[in-house]
Amino acid sequence: MARRVPTSRKWLVTIAAWAIGFLIFFPILWTILTSFKTEAEAIASPPSFLFFDWTLDSYREVQSRSNYFLHFYNSVIISLGSTLLGLVIAIPAAWSMAFVPAKRTKDVLMWMLSTKMLPPVGVLIPIYLLFRDFGLLDSRFGLVIVLTLINLPIIVWMLFTYFREIPGEILEAARMDGATLWAEIVHVLTPMAVPGIASTLLLNVILAWNEAFWTLNLTAAKAAPLTAFIASYSSPEGLFYAKLSAASTMAIAPILILGWFSQKQLVRGLTFGAVK
Amino acid sequence: MATAHSRTAARFMIAPAVLLLLAWMIIPLSMTLYFSTLRYNLLMPGMEDFIGFDNYSYFLTDPAFFAALTNTLLLVGGVLLITVIGGILLALLLDQPMFGQGIVRILVIAPFFVMPTVSALVWKNMFMNPVNGLFAFLTKAVGLQPFDFLSHAPLTSIIIMVAWQWLPFATLILLTAMQSLDSEQIEAAEMDGAGAFARFFHIVLPHLTRAITVVVLIQTIFLLSVFAEILVTTNGGPGTASTNITYLVYAQSLLQFDVGSGSAGGIVAVILANIVAIFLMRMIGKNLDI
Amino acid sequence: MGQIKLEKVTKAFGNTQVIPPLDLEIEDGEFVVFVGPSGCGKSTLLRLIAGLEDVTSGDIVIDGTNATALPPARRRLAMVFQSYALYPHMSVKKNIAFPLKMAKMPEDKIEEKVKNAAHILNLTDYLERRPGQLSGGQRQRVAIGRAIVREPAAFLFDEPLSNLDAALRVNMRLEISELHQSLKTTMIYVTHDQVEAMTMADKIVVLRAGNIEQVGSPLDLYRSPNNLFVAGFIGSPKMNFLEGEDAAKHGAHTIGVRPEHLRVIHGATTSSGWTGTVGVIEHLGSDTFMHVHLDGDRGTITVRADGDNPAKVNDKITVEALSEDRIYRFDKGGMAIR
Ligand SMILES: Nc1ncnc2c1ncn2[C@@H]1O[C@H](COP(=O)(O)OP(=O)(O)OP(=O)(O)O)[C@@H](O)[C@H]1O
Ligand SMILES: [Mg+2]
Numbered sequence: 001m002a003r004r005v006p007t008s009r010k011w012l013v014t015i016a017a018w019a020i021g022f023l024i025f026f027p028i029l030w031t032i033l034t035s036f037k038t039e040a041e042a043i044a045s046p047p048s049f050l051f052f053d054w055t056l057d058s059y060r061e062v063q064s065r066s067n068y069f070l071h072f073y074n075s076v077i078i079s080l081g082s083t084l085l086g087l088v089i090a091i092p093a094a095w096s097m098a099f100v101p102a103k104r105t106k107d108v109l110m111w112m113l114s115t116k117m118l119p120p121v122g123v124l125i126p127i128y129l130l131f132r133d134f135g136l137l138d139s140r141f142g143l144v145i146v147l148t149l150i151n152l153p154i155i156v157w158m159l160f161t162y163f164r165e166i167p168g169e170i171l172e173a174a175r176m177d178g179a180t181l182w183a184e185i186v187h188v189l190t191p192m193a194v195p196g197i198a199s200t201l202l203l204n205v206i207l208a209w210n211e212a213f214w215t216l217n218l219t220a221a222k223a224a225p226l227t228a229f230i231a232s233y234s235s236p237e238g239l240f241y242a243k244l245s246a247a248s249t250m251a252i253a254p255i256l257i258l259g260w261f262s263q264k265q266l267v268r269g270l271t272f273g274a275v276k
Numbered sequence: 277m278a279t280a281h282s283r284t285a286a287r288f289m290i291a292p293a294v295l296l297l298l299a300w301m302i303i304p305l306s307m308t309l310y311f312s313t314l315r316y317n318l319l320m321p322g323m324e325d326f327i328g329f330d331n332y333s334y335f336l337t338d339p340a341f342f343a344a345l346t347n348t349l350l351l352v353g354g355v356l357l358i359t360v361i362g363g364i365l366l367a368l369l370l371d372q373p374m375f376g377q378g379i380v381r382i383l384v385i386a387p388f389f390v391m392p393t394v395s396a397l398v399w400k401n402m403f404m405n406p407v408n409g410l411f412a413f414l415t416k417a418v419g420l421q422p423f424d425f426l427s428h429a430p431l432t433s434i435i436i437m438v439a440w441q442w443l444p445f446a447t448l449i450l451l452t453a454m455q456s457l458d459s460e461q462i463e464a465a466e467m468d469g470a471g472a473f474a475r476f477f478h479i480v481l482p483h484l485t486r487a488i489t490v491v492v493l494i495q496t497i498f499l500l501s502v503f504a505e506i507l508v509t510t511n512g513g514p515g516t517a518s519t520n521i522t523y524l525v526y527a528q529s530l531l532q533f534d535v536g537s538g539s540a541g542g543i544v545a546v547i548l549a550n551i552v553a554i555f556l557m558r559m560i561g562k563n564l565d566i
Numbered sequence: 567m568g569q570i571k572l573e574k575v576t577k578a579f580g581n582t583q584v585i586p587p588l589d590l591e592i593e594d595g596e597f598v599v600f601v602g603p604s605g606c607g608k609s610t611l612l613r614l615i616a617g618l619e620d621v622t623s624g625d626i627v628i629d630g631t632n633a634t635a636l637p638p639a640r641r642r643l644a645m646v647f648q649s650y651a652l653y654p655h656m657s658v659k660k661n662i663a664f665p666l667k668m669a670k671m672p673e674d675k676i677e678e679k680v681k682n683a684a685h686i687l688n689l690t691d692y693l694e695r696r697p698g699q700l701s702g703g704q705r706q707r708v709a710i711g712r713a714i715v716r717e718p719a720a721f722l723f724d725e726p727l728s729n730l731d732a733a734l735r736v737n738m739r740l741e742i743s744e745l746h747q748s749l750k751t752t753m754i755y756v757t758h759d760q761v762e763a764m765t766m767a768d769k770i771v772v773l774r775a776g777n778i779e780q781v782g783s784p785l786d787l788y789r790s791p792n793n794l795f796v797a798g799f800i801g802s803p804k805m806n807f808l809e810g811e812d813a814a815k816h817g818a819h820t821i822g823v824r825p826e827h828l829r830v831i832h833g834a835t836t837s838s839g840w841t842g843t844v845g846v847i848e849h850l851g852s853d854t855f856m857h858v859h860l861d862g863d864r865g866t867i868t869v870r871a872d873g874d875n876p877a878k879v880n881d882k883i884t885v886e887a888l889s890e891d892r893i894y895r896f897d898k899g900g901m902a903i904r
Contacts, residue, residue: 014374020366021383024443028386030410031398043408046417089296092289100278100286108294110561115297117553118305119501121525122546125535126307149300156293172618173651177665177712178639181285187664191655210391212504213522217530227504230393234400234508241402248394259389260382266445267452270494272560275449275487279620281637 028252035059035245042241058246066229068247075225075251077140078215079208082147083155083201089148090155091197095185097156098163099171109160113272116153120213131218140223143215147208154207155200158269162196163189199265202258209255226251305546311539318533331540335528341541343516344524347431348548351438351520352499356492358439363446363491364484368476370447371454381451388444392504399437400426400509430510430518437505442498446491453487454480493556500549521545567629568719568752569594570615575624577610577776584610585776587624592720592754592769597746599763600756601799602773608756611773612722615754617641629719639668644713645722648729650705652697652712659684659693662711669716683711686745703734710745720752727762739766760800764788772796794900797822803855805894806867812840818895818903825855825870827892830877831884839886840867844877858885 022029034042036054062068097105127146128137136142166189174188190197212227219228230251233244259266267275278286312332315325335341370381387395403410404425412422425433457480465475503522506512512519512527519527525545529538570592577585584607592598600608613619615626617638625634633641644665653661662683666676684690687707697705706726713721723742727735743766746753757763763770764784772779772787772795780792784800791797797805805822813821831839842860854871869885877883887893895903 010373010375013369013372014376017369017372017374017380018376020369021380024440025383025386027395027398027403027440028390030402031394034402045408045413047410047413089292093293096286096290100282102283102286106561108290110557112293112297113560114553114557115301117497117549117556118301119522119542119545119549120503121501121522122308122542122549123304124526124542125311125529125539126304128530129307129535130304149296152293152297167649167651169647169649169651170653172638173645173647173712174653174664175618175638176616176643176645177716178668179664180668181282183668188653192653194655206389210389212392213501216393216504216507217526227391227393230391230397231504231508233397239401239405239408241408244397244401248398252390252394255389255391256386259385263381263385263448266388267449270445271449271487271490275453275490279618279637 028256031245032249033245034241035249037242037245039240039242042245058242059250062243062247062250065243066232068229068250071224071226071229072250074140074219074223075209075227078143078147078223078225079205081140081144082151082208083204085144085148086152086155086204087159087197087201090152090159091185091190093156094159094163095189097160098166099168109157112153112156116150120150124217127214128217137218138220138223143218143223143225146214146218147211150211150214151204151207154269154272155204157272158200158203158265159193159196161268161272162193162200165196166192199262200269202262203265203269206255206259206262308539308542308546311535312537312543314536316534316536316539318535327536331537332544335537335540335544338537340516340519340524341521341544344519344521347516347518348500348520348522350431351435351502352496354432354435355439355442355499356495358435359442359446359495360488360491362439362443363450364488366443366447367450367454368480370451384447385444387441388448390441392441393508395441396437396505396508399433399440404433426510427514430514434502434505434509434518437509438499438502442495445495449491450484450487453484457483489559493552493559496552497549497556500545500552521548567594568592569629570720570752570754571625571627572615573625573627575611575614575626576622577607577614577619578622583776585614588776588778590771590778590781592752595750595752597743597753597755597766597768598771599767599769600754600771600773601758601760601763602779603799604758606773607776608758608773609724610776612645612724612754612756616643616645616722618645642716642719643722644716644718644720645724646706646709646713646726648725650697650709650726650729652705652708654697657694657696658689658700658708658711661697661708662689662715665712665716679715680711683715686714687711702730703738706730706738707741710742714745714749718751720754723753723755725757726755727757728759735762742766760802764800770800772799790902790904791894792902794820794822794896797894797896797902803868803870808840808865808867810864812864813895816893816895819898820896820900822894822896823867823887823892825868827888828867828869828885829888830856830869830871830875831886832877832881839884840864841882841884842867844879844881844883847877847879849873856883858883 033049035058036056037052038055038057041048041052097109131137131142170192171184171188174184179187210227215225215227216231219225230247233247313326313328315323315327366384370377370384401409406412406422406424411425415422461479462475465479470478501522502520503526506518506520506523510518512523521541522545525538525541528534528541572588572590574587574589575585576583576587600611602608610619614621617636621634625632627633628641653664656664659680662680663676666679684693687710689704689707689711692700692704697708700708727738730738739762755766767784769781770784770787771781774795780787780796787796787800791800794807801824803825805824807820807822809820813819840860842858845857845859845866848855852873854873854875856869856871856877857866858869859866867885871877897903
């Protein structure tokens with residue numbers, strides 16, 4: 001039962017929490033605000049907080065100078081592509097482990113997880129050289145493959161935890177009803193697991209969107225997603241705060257929105273079910 | 277248990293995932309292992325020689341390695357300290373009744389969704405820049421000399437940036453764990469006369485142990501591989517002041533084209549990560565009952 | 567047709583033998599109930615018949631053809647699960663139609679059959695609902711509907727009523743019995759509730775640790791149990807058992823008398839009865855059950871008396887069997903002496 005809390009205390013907590021929340025969020029807020037300033041206002045001292053001439057110039061310029069939308073498109077293709085490909089491979093695998101567990105299922109799961117713990121620098125050179133030799137450097141296709149592989153363990157694992165909550169009897173009922181394996185997965189399992197599959201998709205799109213090791217090392221220009229594109233602002237263009245902010249805002253906005261929808265799944269997905 | 281038929285089907289269904297991951301693990305890793313025994317420079321193709329463990333002794337005795345190892349440990353340790361303690365405090369705060377809890381939660385979680393390159397550049401330029409940054413403005417406003425964070429305290433600056441990104445993760449998980457604490461337990465302790473501090477140390481904290489362990493282990497895995505933040509802010513410098521192992525390996529192999537010793541470094545990184553991974557896997561495995 | 571024969575069927579999970587070699591014949595149109603305590607292998611046996619598990623050895627013959635290697639869908643059996651196992655994302659109509667759709671039946675025929683089934687099961691008004699919007703009893707009927715549209719050779723039920731409350735359970739019990747009478751299809755029904763077994767079955771199979779203890783009609787089992795286990799399992803309240811001197815008097819190792827076959831004599835002691843003190847008394851209105859602690863620490867026995875029996879706690883009473891042939895005798899191994 002909820003207990004009555006003294007209102008004064010509730011207000012105190014509210015003020016403290018909002019203050020801290022605001023502080024943590026401030027860098028993002030500041031970036032968004034700066035993106036609507038002119039370059040001069042962006043470095044003005046004292047900085048103006050809300051009372052400046054709001055303008056979209058920086059956004060226009062970011063696009064006209066560097067074809068921003070190509071990189072945005074690359075990010076979409078790479079994150080969505082790698083996640084969907086991962087789902088296609090992972091759904092059958094998770095089905096097997098959740099509904100036909102064998103003695104070694106646990107070992108397989110743990111092993112899959114362990115591949116996620118392989119530090120990327122451990123395989124950077126061979127992957128780089130292989131990509132070079134196969135002409136995959138700076139290609140969207142190459143990145144989709146790599147991101148699929150590095151996120152596959154998380155996808156399998158998340159789906160597995162969701163599938164496990166579906167009673168096996170329902171799939172057995174489908175089997176009794178004459179469903180083939182294909183029909184069982186397509187008509188019964190997948191529709192029932194839609195919430196879980198959607199969460200998995202969401203979290204992995206976020207992870208792939210923000211992935212900044214392989215995207216930085218394997219792309220240059222043509223296939224560069226936003227992570228790599230923004231990195232090109234490291235010098236000296238980064239000193240143009242308004243443009244940096246405009247580019248940054250556009251890069252993080254879609255994921256901030258998606259991310260807020262996926263708070264719950266985040267915990268489950270990133271702790272591999274160890275914390276619910 | 278099921279029928280032989282469904283077991284066969286299961287094997288087919290799991291095969292693609294297993295084979296792909298197996299290939300992903302074995303092929304490049306064995307290549308790295310192989311390269312690490314060669315004198316191999318990308319600028320001098322065709323001159324590869326087998327040199328045994330020379331790359332390892334070269335990499336491990338390089339003063340840069342020692343610096344990178346120290347930096348890696350400081351980076352991981354510093355970020356963990358900030359995020360775990362901050363996360364517990366924040367979770368305690370957010371678990372209290374308040375107005376607009378949902379919105380505060382959203383504000384606190386947001387940094388986790390910011391891509392590393394963006395967060396690093398925003399911090400570097402708009403906050404830590406000694407001329408135009410917000411911090412410089414604030415220090416000047418109170419009459420102090422602006423501090424050039426990235427040249428004078430590069431590692432600390434990076435720790436701050438990374439901690440900002442991971443604090444939400446720690447908070448979210450600890451908050452989730454805290455909310456799963458049975459409120460009757462707290463009430464029972466209250467009936468038994470336990471004060472707020474006693475309740476925290478005897479009931480809340482023990483309940484959180486698991487979640488804290490998970491946070492520490494998972495963050496460690498990611499923090500060992502911090503890369504983008506260093507690349508776009510300090511490039512590992514000045515000198516090696518902010519170079520971690522990941523960045524060192526990158527610099528050796530893709531900037532100096534010394535594939536041989538870069539590979540040796542990669543293997544060292546794998547071994548370091550494995551030490552953490554073993555603990556993490558135990559933890560998750562214990563929790564997984566099939 | 568729905569004749570099912572199990573020949574030397576065994577099942578082991580890893581190294582644990584759950585079903586030892588077992589033979590059983592089920593005739594076409596029979597209502598067979600598997601009863602037994604929890605964990606005795608009832609569900610396993612049913613799932614073996616369904617094809618959801620492989621037998622370790624032995625054969626399952628359905629209507630004369632060996633079905634041991636057939637997948638579940640090809641055995642022409644329908645199963646109703648304890649959890650109903652309805653497809654939560656499909657409407658009632660789609661749930662019932664699913665097996666027909668899988669059999670690639672033409673749409674109009676599916677429509678007609680679903681309508682029929684819904685009519686039989688009083689589900690016509692609910693066809694567009696999702697299972698989540700139905701009561702337990704309605705869900706149960708949907709599960710049955712999904713089974714009957716296939717016109718299977720036999721129905722398999724695994725504790726279908728255990729999730730329902732007591733009143734509904736009695737209702738559904740009747741409905742299933744009526745369904746059996748109108749369809750005349752073989753039904754195999756698993757339960758651990760002996761009342762369900764007694765009221766529904768043509769034939770009861772009593773299982774213990776995977777072994778068949780006895781097969782027979784409900785009254786057969788009640789009247790002449792083969793052994794102590796069956797005697798104790800069938801009938802409610804449980805049969806009273808006495809050992810030692812009392813049993814020896816009847817030339818047995820153990821004797822058993824059902825509570826309903828005992829008569830109460832107040833106060834006085836007669837030669838053929840047992841004297842004791844009344845402990846707990848349970849008044850059910852029509853009947854009164856008394857738990858009598860026999861003198862000399864010989865145990866406690868339960869007696870059924872009339873609803874208006876005047877006995878009170880701590881009264882001294884004597885009970886005796888209605889007649890000598892109501893006393894069941896068992897040898898040292900627990901087998902009935904006839
Ligand atoms: N998949 C399995 N793996 C290992 N052992 C199993 C498996 N399924 C069942 N068993 C074991 O087989 C025995 C019989 O189980 P079964 O489910 O058939 O019992 P039951 O008679 O249906 O019990 P209940 O009345 O509780 O449903 C039990 O001891 C159980 O532990
Ligand atoms: Mg059972």
